[in-house]
Amino acid sequence: MKKIILLTTIIYSVSTIIAQTATGNYWNNKQGCIVLTYDDATDSHLDYVLPILDSLNLKATFYIPGHSSSLYQRMDEWKELAKEGHELGNHTIYHPCHGKSLKRDWVKPDHDLDDYSVGQFLDEVRIQNTMLKALDGKTTRTFAYTCGDLNVAGESIVPYMKDYFIAARDVQPGLNYQGKIDWYKLKILSVRGQDIRVLKEEVDRAIKEKAMLVFLFHGVEKGAPLSTSYVIHKELVAYIKSKENEIWVAPMVEVAEFVKVKE
Numbered sequence: 001m002k003k004i005i006l007l008t009t010i011i012y013s014v015s016t017i018i019a020q021t022a023t024g025n026y027w028n029n030k031q032g033c034i035v036l037t038y039d040d041a042t043d044s045h046l047d048y049v050l051p052i053l054d055s056l057n058l059k060a061t062f063y064i065p066g067h068s069s070s071l072y073q074r075m076d077e078w079k080e081l082a083k084e085g086h087e088l089g090n091h092t093i094y095h096p097c098h099g100k101s102l103k104r105d106w107v108k109p110d111h112d113l114d115d116y117s118v119g120q121f122l123d124e125v126r127i128q129n130t131m132l133k134a135l136d137g138k139t140t141r142t143f144a145y146t147c148g149d150l151n152v153a154g155e156s157i158v159p160y161m162k163d164y165f166i167a168a169r170d171v172q173p174g175l176n177y178q179g180k181i182d183w184y185k186l187k188i189l190s191v192r193g194q195d196i197r198v199l200k201e202e203v204d205r206a207i208k209e210k211a212m213l214v215f216l217f218h219g220v221e222k223g224a225p226l227s228t229s230y231v232i233h234k235e236l237v238a239y240i241k242s243k244e245n246e247i248w249v250a251p252m253v254e255v256a257e258f259v260k261v262k263e
C-alpha cells in the first residue's frame with residue numbers, strides 16, 4: 001500500500017514539474033505575454049511613443065501603411081526604430097477598408113476595399129513587404145488587417161496571409177490563450193479612452209490567465225481621432241515594465257517565432 005502511495009506521489013510530482021516547465025517556457029519563462037502594437041505610422045509614434053519605449057527598453061510592433069507621410073518625411077527615424085529592435089509590420093500600402101458597404105464615409109473611393117479583387121489586395125501586401133524589407137532587411141514579419149476587414153470580393157483573405165506572414169493581427173477583442181492561439185486572427189485590446197485602472201487590470205488578467213494580451217494603439221497624443229492620451233500611454237507602459245518579472249514583452253514577430261515552434 002505504501003509503495004502505491006509513494007509511486008502515486010512520484011508520478012504526481014513529475015507531472016506537475018513537466019506541466020510547470022511547459023507553462024514556464026511557453027512565454028519565454030514568464031507567466032504571460034504582452035505585445036504593444038501601434039498602427040498607421042504617424043509622427044506621434046516617433047515623437048511620443050518611441051522615447052518612452054526606449055527609456056524603458058521595451059520593444060514593440062509598428063504596423064506601417066506605405067502611404068504614411070511620416071514614413072516619407074522621416075524615413076531615417078523609422079529605419080533607426082527598426083534597427084533598435086522594433087518590428088515594422090505590414091499594414092498594406094493604401095490602407096484599403098470597406099467603405100460604401102459599411103457606410104464608412106471617410107474611406108477614399110480610390111482605396112475602397114469594396115472595389116478590390118483578392119489579387120489586387122495581395123499584390124499590395126506583397127509590394128509593401130518589399131518596401132519594408134528595403135527599410136529593415138527582414139524577410140519575416142507580421143501583418144495587421146486594415147480596419148479589421150477580413151474579406152475581399154466576398155472571399156476571406158485570412159488563408160492567404162500564411163503565404164506572406166508568420167502571424168496576423170485581427171481587431172476582435174480578447175486574450176490569446178496558450179495552445180489555442182489563432183495566429184492569423186490574433187485578438188487585441190484596443191486602447192481608446194479607457195480608464196488607466198481598466199487597462200492595468202487587463203495586464204494583471206493576462207498574467208493570471210497565462211495569456212498573451214495584444215494592445216492596439218493608434219496615435220498617442222491629444223486631439224487626433226482614435227488617439228490615446230500621452231499620459232495614459234506612459235502610465236500603462238511603465239506599469240507593464242514594472243511587471244516584467246511576470247510578463248514577456250516583445251514585438252509580435254518575436255513572440256510568433258518563439259511560441260509557434262512549440263505548438
Ligand SMILES: [Zn+2]
Pocket residue numbers: 039040091095146147
Ligand atoms: Zn490602420
